[in-house]
Amino acid sequence: MSNKKSLRSALTEKPGVPTIEIVSAIAVGTIQHFRKIQPSINDLVVGILARNITTLSRAITLVESTNSIHLAKANEVINACLPYAGKSMRIGITGVPGVGKSTFIEAFGKILTSLGKKVAVLAVDPSSTISHGSILGDKTRMEELVKDKNAYIRPSASGETLGGVARKTRETITLCEAAGFDTIIIETVGVGQSETAVHSMVDFFLLLKISGAGDELQGIKRGIMEMADAIVINKADGDNIKKAQFAKMEFNRALHLFPAKNSGWTPTTSTCSSITHEGISTVWETIEQFLILTKENNSFYTKRKEQNQYWMLETINEYLKTSFYNQSEIQNLLESTKKAVQNDEISPFAAAQLLLDKYFHTADSNKKEN
Amino acid sequence: MSNKKSLRSALTEKPGVPTIEIVSAIAVGTIQHFRKIQPSINDLVVGILARNITTLSRAITLVESTNSIHLAKANEVINACLPYAGKSMRIGITGVPGVGKSTFIEAFGKILTSLGKKVAVLAVDPSSTISHGSILGDKTRMEELVKDKNAYIRPSASGETLGGVARKTRETITLCEAAGFDTIIIETVGVGQSETAVHSMVDFFLLLKISGAGDELQGIKRGIMEMADAIVINKADGDNIKKAQFAKMEFNRALHLFPAKNSGWTPTTSTCSSITHEGISTVWETIEQFLILTKENNSFYTKRKEQNQYWMLETINEYLKTSFYNQSEIQNLLESTKKAVQNDEISPFAAAQLLLDKYFHTADSNKKEN
Numbered sequence: 001m002s003n004k005k006s007l008r009s010a011l012t013e014k015p016g017v018p019t020i021e022i023v024s025a026i027a028v029g030t031i032q033h034f035r036k037i038q039p040s041i042n043d044l045v046v047g048i049l050a051r052n053i054t055t056l057s058r059a060i061t062l063v064e065s066t067n068s069i070h071l072a073k074a075n076e077v078i079n080a081c082l083p084y085a086g087k088s089m090r091i092g093i094t095g096v097p098g099v100g101k102s103t104f105i106e107a108f109g110k111i112l113t114s115l116g117k118k119v120a121v122l123a124v125d126p127s128s129t130i131s132h133g134s135i136l137g138d139k140t141r142m143e144e145l146v147k148d149k150n151a152y153i154r155p156s157a158s159g160e161t162l163g164g165v166a167r168k169t170r171e172t173i174t175l176c177e178a179a180g181f182d183t184i185i186i187e188t189v190g191v192g193q194s195e196t197a198v199h200s201m202v203d204f205f206l207l208l209k210i211s212g213a214g215d216e217l218q219g220i221k222r223g224i225m226e227m228a229d230a231i232v233i234n235k236a237d238g239d240n241i242k243k244a245q246f247a248k249m250e251f252n253r254a255l256h257l258f259p260a261k262n263s264g265w266t267p268t269t270s271t272c273s274s275i276t277h278e279g280i281s282t283v284w285e286t287i288e289q290f291l292i293l294t295k296e297n298n299s300f301y302t303k304r305k306e307q308n309q310y311w312m313l314e315t316i317n318e319y320l321k322t323s324f325y326n327q328s329e330i331q332n333l334l335e336s337t338k339k340a341v342q343n344d345e346i347s348p349f350a351a352a353q354l355l356l357d358k359y360f361h362t363a364d365s366n367k368k369e370n
Numbered sequence: 371m372s373n374k375k376s377l378r379s380a381l382t383e384k385p386g387v388p389t390i391e392i393v394s395a396i397a398v399g400t401i402q403h404f405r406k407i408q409p410s411i412n413d414l415v416v417g418i419l420a421r422n423i424t425t426l427s428r429a430i431t432l433v434e435s436t437n438s439i440h441l442a443k444a445n446e447v448i449n450a451c452l453p454y455a456g457k458s459m460r461i462g463i464t465g466v467p468g469v470g471k472s473t474f475i476e477a478f479g480k481i482l483t484s485l486g487k488k489v490a491v492l493a494v495d496p497s498s499t500i501s502h503g504s505i506l507g508d509k510t511r512m513e514e515l516v517k518d519k520n521a522y523i524r525p526s527a528s529g530e531t532l533g534g535v536a537r538k539t540r541e542t543i544t545l546c547e548a549a550g551f552d553t554i555i556i557e558t559v560g561v562g563q564s565e566t567a568v569h570s571m572v573d574f575f576l577l578l579k580i581s582g583a584g585d586e587l588q589g590i591k592r593g594i595m596e597m598a599d600a601i602v603i604n605k606a607d608g609d610n611i612k613k614a615q616f617a618k619m620e621f622n623r624a625l626h627l628f629p630a631k632n633s634g635w636t637p638t639t640s641t642c643s644s645i646t647h648e649g650i651s652t653v654w655e656t657i658e659q660f661l662i663l664t665k666e667n668n669s670f671y672t673k674r675k676e677q678n679q680y681w682m683l684e685t686i687n688e689y690l691k692t693s694f695y696n697q698s699e700i701q702n703l704l705e706s707t708k709k710a711v712q713n714d715e716i717s718p719f720a721a722a723q724l725l726l727d728k729y730f731h732t733a734d735s736n737k738k739e740n
Contacts, residue, residue, distance in 0.1 A: 075720045082714050167719050174717065223593065225627075257595075257624050305712040312711050315722035320690040323730075341682050342675040344452050347544065349537050350445045352685035360693075 041073055045080045051180045053152060063171045064157045078171050081178035086304070088177045089291065090184045092198040094224065095208030100234045101187055102141040103274035104208055109142070111281050112183050113150040120181040121145070124169045124188045124198050125156035152181060163318045166197040170311060173201065199227045200310050203300060204287050207231045211240060211247035225251075226258050229267055230286055236271035236279065244271040263299040265290055329362045330355060411443055415450045421550045423522060433541045434527045448541050451548035456674070458547045459661065460554045462568040464594065465578030470604045471557055472511040473644035474578055479512070481651050482553050483520040490551040491515070494539045494558045494568050495526035522551060533688040536567040540681060543571065569597045570680050573670060574657050577601045581610060581617035595621075596628050599637055600656055606641035606649065614641040633669040635660055699732045700725060 039047070039058065047055025062074040095101050105121060112119045121142070145151045157168035173184050188198045199205050207228040225231070231251045236244030252269045261267070268286050272279030294300035324330060333355060341351045409417070409428065417425025432444040465471050475491055482489045491512070515521045527538035543554050558568045569575050577598040595601070601621045606614035622639045631637070638656050642649030664670035694700060707725060710716045716724075 075717070075723070078717045079720055082717060086714055171717060171719060223596075226593075254627050257627070308711045308714070308718050309708055311718035312708070312722045312725075315719050316694065316726060317687070317691060319722065319726050320694055321687060324686065324690055338679055338682070341678045344456055344678070347445070347448045347452060347541060348678050348681035349541060349685050350449060352682045352689065353445070355682075356686060356689050 041076045041080070044077045048077070048081060048175060048179045049084060053179070056152070056175060056179045057154075059175050060154060060172050063175070064168050074171070078174050081174055085174040085177035088173075088182045088184050089204070089287065090173060090186065090202040091287065092186050092188065092195075092202035092205040093208060094188050094195050094198065094206070095234075097189060099208045099210050100274055101189070101208055104232075104234055104272070104280075105185060105187060106142045106145050107274045107277055107280050108283060109145045109151055109185065110148070111277075111284060113145075113148050115284075116150075117183045118150045118152075118181045119145075119148075119183045119185060120152045120154070120173075120176040121185045121187065122154050122169050122172055122176070123156035124162075124165055124186060124194050152176065152179075161318070162193055162197055163314070166194075166201070167311075167315065169198075170201050195224055195227060200307055200314075203294070203303065204229050204290055206283070209233050209247065209251070210235045211243035225254065228255075229261075229263075229265055229290060230283065231255065231267065231269045232279075232283055233269070233271040234274060237273035237276050241271075247271075263290075263294050263303065264297050265293060324359055327359055327362060329358050333358060411446045411450070414447045418447070418451060418545060418549045419454060423549070426522070426545060426549045427524075429545050430524060430542050433545070434538050444541070448544050451544055455544040455547035458543075458552045458554050459574070459657065460543060460556065460572040461657065462556050462558065462565075462572035462575040463578060464558050464565050464568065464576070465604075467559060469578045469580050470644055471559070471578055474602075474604055474642070474650075475555060475557060476512045476515050477644045477647055477650045478653060479515045479521055479555065480518065481647075481654060483515075483518050485654075486520075487553045488520045488522075488551045489515075489518075489553045489555060490522045490524070490543075490546040491555045491557065492524050492539050492542055492546070493526035494532075494535055494556060494564050522546065522549075531688070532563055532567055533684070536564075536571070537681075537685065539568075540571050565594055565597060570677055570684075573664070573673065574599050574660055576653070579603050579617065579621070580605045581613035595624065598625075599631075599633075599635055599660060600653065601625065601637065601639045602649075602653055603639070603641040604644060607643035607646050611641075617641075633660075633664050633673065634667050635663055694729055697729055697732060699728050703728060 039055070044055055044059045044062075048059055059074070059077050062070045062077065065071060065074070093101060093105065109119045109121060142153060146153055154172065157165050157172070159165040159168065169186060173186075176184055184202075186198050186202055188194045205227050207224060207230070209231060211233055231248075233244045233247045233251070248269045248271050255267045255269065258267075270279055270282050270286070272283060274280070291300070294303075325334070337346075337351050337355060340346045341348050346354075409425070414425055414429045414432075418429055429444070429447050432440045432447065435441060435444070463471060463475065479489045479491060512523060516523055524542065527535050527542070529535040529538065539556065543556075546554055554572075556568050556572055558564045575597050577594060577600070579601060581603055601618075603614045603617045603621070618639045618641050625637045625639065628637075640649055640652050640656070642653060644650070661670070664673075695704070703725060707716075707721050711718050711721045
């Protein structure tokens with residue numbers, strides 16, 4: 001092309017470059033659009049405190065972002081919201097799939113809003129990245145609550161690690177509280193360590209069960225029953241009522257096997273039906289009793305302080321581990337070292353020392369090169 | 371003094387410094403003594419494999435040392451011993467103080483040696499640093515076993531952290547196995563996380579209990595009952611027999627509440643008396659049945675591989691944390707940051723980020739200065 005052009009007469013006049021307008025209409029539009037979707041930290045905080053749900057959702061989206069600029073902004077918003085947060089009741093609800101968590105939360109949430117409460121429903125579900133939101137993903141499963149202007153439902157954040165998902169949910173609690181929600185429900189499903197994570201961010205932990213045939217207690221995951229402040233047998237309706245009451249008795253006996261809780265609270269058992277709504281308000285009455293007791297003996301506040309500290313230490317620990325295992329030298333060595341340890345070719349402690357020496361030495365020489 | 375001396379005549383003759391002998395008899399003695407107490411790595415390995423108890427004890431002392439040269443030497447001895455280790459049955463025994471652990475181990479150990487077994491008894495007791503050896507510290511509590519040439523009793527290593535004490539015990543197992551001990555008993559007392567540590571280094575975990583008045587199951591520490599492969603009610607003698615049998619029934623019912631174990635083993639309950647020796651040999655028969663089952667279904671070997679890997683990862687994690695929390699910058703900041711987090715002045719995650727930035731930046735600039 002250029003060759004062909006160069007054959008033309010040198011006198012040919014070029015059309016020239018069009019003059020750039022000082023104020024580009026497109027740029028203005030882009031900036032305006034950018035401003036619109038990127039409210040300032042102040043805008044976000046003011047909006048949240050004004051209980052603007054759109055602003056709240058935007059701030060949560062920042063918290064859930066993987067972009068470091070967004071996260072820095074989210075941190076500032078959260079820290080500004082902290083003085084206005086913390087005044088809610090945080091309730092964790094767990095139960096295996098099929099136990100009826102969504103219908104229970106729907107019925108339970110409606111009772112709470114009818115009592116004048118403002119209810120936020122969040123979820124911790126590390127599997128949602130793979131399953132594209134197995135819990136709370138489909139808001140239609142809480143039809144009534146979705147339409148309720150005093151309820152806010154947010155599906156689980158996604159993330160590769162439970163730690164990441166948990167952090168996002170924990171920070172979302174702060175934002176929801178600052179936005180005036182006084183009851184936060186956090187749903188989780190029995191996958192891996194997610195119950196422990198949820199237990200570490202709520203005041204009250206509720207285990208939802210259904211009655212089955214035979215031994216009611218088999219198959220409960222390690223430690224879950226010990227965490228529960230209440231065990232509620234759902235689907236106690238129709239032919240199921242007797243079975244549910246039997247299950248309640250079994251669980252009640254089992255709960256007595258565990259050591260007393262630091263809170264001074266004795267875990268309760270009850271039955272309910274998310275269809276007939278029988279027993280649902282009892283759950284809230286139980287939680288109210290729990291609140292009176294634990295605020296009186298101060299364990300409510302002590303536990304929250306401990307939880308805050310737990311999340312700080314846990315975050316540090318997670319980060320230190322990530323930094324170690326993500327180092328390329330360690331990634332190259334880890335599998336062969338693990339095998340050598342499994343086959344008793346090297347002691348686990350000598351192997352650890354070997355990897356640690358590598359990690360700190362490499363970090364060292366990388367820095368010297370810079 | 372020096373002033374008075376300077377008043378004396380300048381002609382006063384000083385006695386002079388005595389000539390140093392080229393070969394000092396004292397130095398020779400010290401070096402010979404030093405050599406005597408510091409056998410070479412080869413000497414130690416050969417001695418251990420020759421089942422020399424004095425050499426075994428010396429090697430264990432190296433493992434327990436805080437001196438890094440000793441530890442490097444210990445690592446080499448352990449790695450050389452590894453091919454000859456691993457062939458024992460490792461039994462963990464736990465129970466609160468007063469349950470009769472020492473007398474049980476004495477009676478149990480005597481049965482094992484009478485069956486031709488070589489028994490090593492170790493302990494994990496992180497409290498021993500403070501209490502100067504609360505368990506196994508006093509060998510006279512196992513009078514008979516101490517005199518038995520087929521038994522070796524070693525009190526708990528001391529150390530500031532459970533991780534340190536556990537590492538030392540885990541490595542002592544390897545040395546004892548290489549020295550021909552085919553049954554390793556590890557005693558621990560219910561303090562903090564020590565049961566978890568012991569559970570992670572044994573094949574079979576035994577919970578020792580006594581019958582009490584009232585509810586037998588109250589007061590069992592979280593998770594301990596879930597770890598047990600057998601619950602043995604001790605002191606089932608005299609007036610206690612009926613109560614012990616009732617306790618056995620209660621525990622048996624409680625054990626069924628827990629999910630099935632990966633090993634395929636159903637935990638057992640039994641009663642025994644360390645005085646009448648009734649039921650003690652039953653414990654060994656149970657362990658033999660456990661061995662047959664778990665070796666047949668391979669879970670015995672799988673568990674050992676998992677345990678090795680656990681100790682490697684655990685050691686790495688502990689070290690990373692120690693490195694973090696021992697940094698002086700972090701030590702200066704930690705308490706105030708914890709307080710700010712507890713008082714909701716900063717989010718736990720923002721606080722963690724702040725400390726992590728400090729840690730990596732300081733490590734960075736320290737290295738640049740060097």
